[in-house]
Amino acid sequence: MRMRTSRLVRALLVVSCLLGLTACASLPDSSAPQALGTLDRQPTSAGPNPPIAGREPEQLLQDFLQATSDPTNRHQAARQFLSPAANVRWDDAAGTTIVDRPDTLRESRTADSATYVIRARKIGELAADSSYRASDGTLENKVEMVKIDGQWRVDDLPPGVIVDQSAFNKSYKRYSLFFPNLAGTAMVPDLRWVSARKDQLTQKLLGMLAEGTQGALAPALRNPLSGQVTLRGPITKANGDTENVGVGAGGVQIDFAGASTLDPKAKELLATQVVLTLAGADVLGPYVLLADGRPLDDRYATSGWSRGDVESMSPDAIAHNRTGLHAVRDGSLVAVTDTGITAAPGFFGTTHTLQSVALSPDGQLVAAVAKYDRPEPEPQRTLIIGTYDGQGFPVATGGTFTRPSWPADGASAWTVVDGDRVIRAVHDRGTGNVSVQDVDTGELTAAAANSNSANPPRGPITELRISPSGARAALIANGKVYVAVVSPQPGGKFALTSPLSLAVGLSTNAVSVDWQTDEKVIVTREGNVDPVAGVIVDGSGFQPQTTQNLTPPVRVVSASPDHEYVADSRAVLELTRNPEGGEYYWREVPGLGANAVPVTPG
Secondary structure (H helix, E strand, O other), X not given: OHHHHXXXXXXXXXXXHHHOOOOOOOOOOOOOOOOOOOOOOOOOOOOOOOOOOOOOXXXXXXXXXXXXXXXXXXXXXXXXXXXXXXXXXXXXXXXXXXXXXXXXXXXXXXXXXXXXEEEEEEXXXXXXXXXXEEOOOEEEEEEEEEEEOOEEEEEEOOOOEEEEHHHHHHHOEEEEEEEXXXXXXXXXXEEEEEOOOHHHHHHHHHHHHHHOOOHHHXXXXXXXXXXXXXXXXXXXXXXXXXXXXXXXXXXXXXXXXXXXXXXXXXXXXXXXXXXXXXXXXXXXXXXXXXXXXXXXXXXXXXXXXXXXXXXXXXXXXXXXXXXXXXXXXXXXXXXXXXXXXXXOOOHHHHOOOEEEEEEOXXXXXXXXXXXXXXXXXXXXXXXXXXXXXXXXEEEEEEOOEOOOEOOOOOOEEEEEEOOOEEEEEEEOOOOOOEEEXXXXXXXXXXXXXXXXXXXXXXXXXXXXXXXXXXXXXXXXXXXXXXXXXXXXXXXXXXXXXXXEEEOOOOOOOEEEEEEEEOOEEEEEEOOOOXXXXXXXXXXXXXXXXXXXXXXXXXXXXXXXXXXXXXXXXXXXXXXXXXXXXXXXXXEEOOOOOOOOEEEOOO
16 A cells, blocks of 8 residues: 555656646546436456356346346357357347347246347337437347257347347447537537547547547538547556546546647637546546647646637537526516516517527527417518517518527527427627528428438427527427438528427427527426436436426426426426535525516527
């Protein structure tokens, strides 16, 4: 113990001298979200445990299903349970299906052979790039077993891997890779599930960054760590030590070949994506980033980079509420402050026709849906765009509009007209002009028409919310929740592509959805059971919120990283932590009344 301690002290002194830091390391500002039950599992170097001798075939099959959660060396742990012939034939790269408590049902058995059926409810699927997709339905696979030298082994099984959810959560952990949006104004999380030892994690994550985004997100993102920029030499601790990189204190040093020719903005984006990815994975800094052997940025040549240096582009910072709480009350826009409730200045605070409102993140622009009594068959509703303290101008009419939504750049307000026509009202801040563009929803329609698609979105679309980064859209179609990619098209237009089902298997219809950050949405739904829940953007996590003080039905949710509001049957409420017991509860926002709708930026 004394020898280990002295080595640690020497290592820390080297780092301190090298970087000139007053402290060798600090706790990370935040960590990647984890599924409940996830453990930081450290596989041992001794190798996987062999099958237990004398196991009955059903027991051995259950052991095999537990062993499939370890993907090391092409599922070496699970392959020990296979016959030599099955070991050759089994294609473990064909896909991974996560299931809930699989049953093994015996179909037949003789002295030397047996047939079993594995039956389970599907939870999700893991793609070859480690991205997760929520799924539903029943899996049913037939497995043949034989006795070899007195021991039962799996002799024939379908391609792919089946993993029990509890075993999956013990072996795998969810991490966020970060890539900048096309404008270079925000970092977008690309969630992956990885099973790796802590000392291998840094190399694994950087390798995945270099491989790029998952295919669905590629049209909406860029990758500074690609093309001419590659990893150069080994990844080490800040002092050059190559052992246990990413474990404990000591920082990380990374050299990027080709990065010295990048312009300053591209260098900043490269540093930001790397630091946010590693810091979110609890790989402690400082992060010493080099470009062809020299500092990537001379400002951080001595101290290295920290998360605080790049935090302004993180999902939490981009989605931060900078304008406070507003609400639609009695058809008008009002501001909620510590001293009371006041009408917004200008048109939106004086009219009494508003049904829903969206504020741009900087609070300067307003998109609102107003209802006017017009003679049939004239459309009853109008989309109005204007300034917060000025006038509003009608830009589109329709029978229905979803509540509008702005991305963080405030360039356009999105909504859905009559349940199926997605539009964006583009505001030119230079001229003040607003133009309306149709958004291509062909992929959503095609998915609904394709009977082979799992849980495709079918109309009408009753909610559409653009993520703060502008890279994704969350929507509710026919009571189901989806997330789609916002893909740029020629001529400055956009399309919604690659729809992914979230919150699969809900027993009641979803009613409202909003982004908390680019990693998580908040969903409300009909009924009294879990009417409010957080859902991870890849569908891998569903976390019900407390119902204390709620009076369903819950009509709408409006969220940001630091505040969450809902409107139920009697009031607008804020999710609040009890300072004494630490538990969350819903607290009424006074003065808004039963029919008000909360409004946060976005």
